[in-house]
Amino acid sequence: MSLMKAAARRIPGLRRLDARGRLLGLTPSNAVCAEIGVWKGAFTERVLRQRKPASYHLIDPWAFQGDMPDRWYGGAIADGQGYMDAIHDDIQQRFGTLPNVTIHRSPSVEAAAEFDDDYFDWVYIDGDHSYEAVLADLECYAPKVKSGGWLLGDDFLWGGDSLPVKRAVEEFVASGRAEFAQRFDQQFALRRL
Numbered sequence: 621m622s623l624m625k626a627a628a629r630r631i632p633g634l635r636r637l638d639a640r641g642r643l644l645g646l647t648p649s650n651a652v653c654a655e656i657g658v659w660k661g662a663f664t665e666r667v668l669r670q671r672k673p674a675s676y677h678l679i680d681p682w683a684f685q686g687d688m689p690d691r692w693y694g695g696a697i698a699d700g701q702g703y704m705d706a707i708h709d710d711i712q713q714r715f716g717t718l719p720n721v722t723i724h725r726s727p728s729v730e731a732a733a734e735f736d737d738d739y740f741d742w743v744y745i746d747g748d749h750s751y752e753a754v755l756a757d758l759e760c761y762a763p764k765v766k767s768g769g770w771l772l773g774d775d776f777l778w779g780g781d782s783l784p785v786k787r788a789v790e791e792f793v794a795s796g797r798a799e800f801a802q803r804f805d806q807q808f809a810l811r812r813l
């Protein structure tokens with residue numbers, strides 16, 4: 621077993637990093653891609669370093685949602701809209717001037733209308749983890765991903781017994797528009813049919 625794998629077994633944070641690395645290993649470099657739910661840009665940084673995308677769209681409203689107190693952006697970490705504005709400003713400063721990055725400050729379903737069909741090589745879904753929102757992201761972005769491209773996402777087993785992400789993903793796969801390709805810990809990969 622590699623040193624990284626042995627360490628990842630013992631340390632949950634490392635296990636997540638390793639799973640994300642393996643997930644990104646499925647994707648081509650120099651791709652046209654998007655991240656839905658960007659937060660403070662930890663995954664963004666990794667994608668830029670590891671995959672060197674040709675065009676990377678960052679989609680997040682950076683809106684405080686006090687009616688969702690269990691979410692980072694609803695009170696679990698953020699304490700109000702000022703906190704979210706500060707995150708957005710930091711993202712804008714770090715990534716906004718890069719020639720291959722476009723920032724879309726809006727909810728994912730609204731932003732979807734800005735993209736042509738068959739535009740993306742891959743999309744990573746990590747925004748609102750409710751069943752309805754994950755299903756809506758899959759429904760809206762599947763046509764925007766090329767056939768053979770990837771619908772990727774995080775937190776497959778999030779949400780306690782109700783497993784909203786898993787239920788939405790499995791329901792979408794059952795519709796026949798994508799096949800379940802891989803899972804690495806909480807990371808999932810669907811291949812667009």
Ligand SMILES: C[S@@+](CC[C@H](N)C(=O)[O-])C[C@H]1O[C@@H](n2cnc3c(N)ncnc32)[C@H](O)[C@@H]1O
Nearest residue numbers: 657658659662663680682693727728746747748
């Ligand atoms: C779990 S964090 C994303 C973490 C990030 N992908 C990373 O790995 O570093 C969830 C993010 O989703 C965003 N979000 C919530 N609702 C959204 C929506 N409807 N569309 C897009 N992003 C949304 C939140 O503002 C928050 O920044």
